[in-house]
Amino acid sequence: IRDNQGDFLGTGFFVRKEYCVTCHHNIYRADKIFVQRGTKSYSAKWVKPYSDPKKDISLLKVVGAPFKPLNITKETYPNISVTIWGFPQDNLRNFPSGNDISGTLLTSRPFFWNSEDVEGQHEWNKKPRVKVNVLRFHGFCELGFSGAPVCYNGDGRVVGIFEALDENSGYVIPIDTVISLLSPTYKRQDVS
Secondary structure, three states, X not given: OEEOOOOEOOOEEEEEOOEEEEEHHHOOOOOOEEEEEOOEEXXXXXXXXXXXXHHOEEEXXXXXXXXXXXXXXXXXXXXXXXXXXXXXXXXXXXXXXXXXXXXXXXXEEEEEEXXXXXXXXXXXXXXXXXXXXXXXXXXXXXXXXXXXXXXXXXXXXXXXXXXXXXXXXXXXXXXXXXXXXXOOOOOHHHOO
8 A cells, every 4th residue: 555655555455356455544644545566556545434444444446456355254263373464664675575474363352542633635534543353463573564464374364454563462453343344235255
């Protein structure tokens, strides 16, 4: 995910044709939003009805982008081995390949971020107080992975979105939270 200056904002992934999910904190300061693949950028529009900044989730519509939606699961459980694919902020030399990091999802807990005043003329230029249940990620992680798909090592299906990290752990928003935002338009047969 990039802004109109070409600055890297974070990672995202497609959950349906033309629909990319990312963390809201990746985009809230951007004047314009782009999804990039290789050297090509695609303009993205924020989809307010299927986004929830209070849970730090934003859905972007990207018309005409050749991105394949990832397979997702219906729900997420703790104590599973996962791989996260994203872009470390301090080392974009690997773009567009990205990096994989592996670890284990552990216990569930509430996650909070305070609100922030933001300048901007768009509806997404708001950062409300975040309160969302997350799973703790035990494994090495880096800045820049926010919005990255978290995939179960057993079958490769997406089980969550990488949210944030602190000095102790990484945190993952379970995929159930995303699916609940996309309902009722998200067909249950799209997940398994």
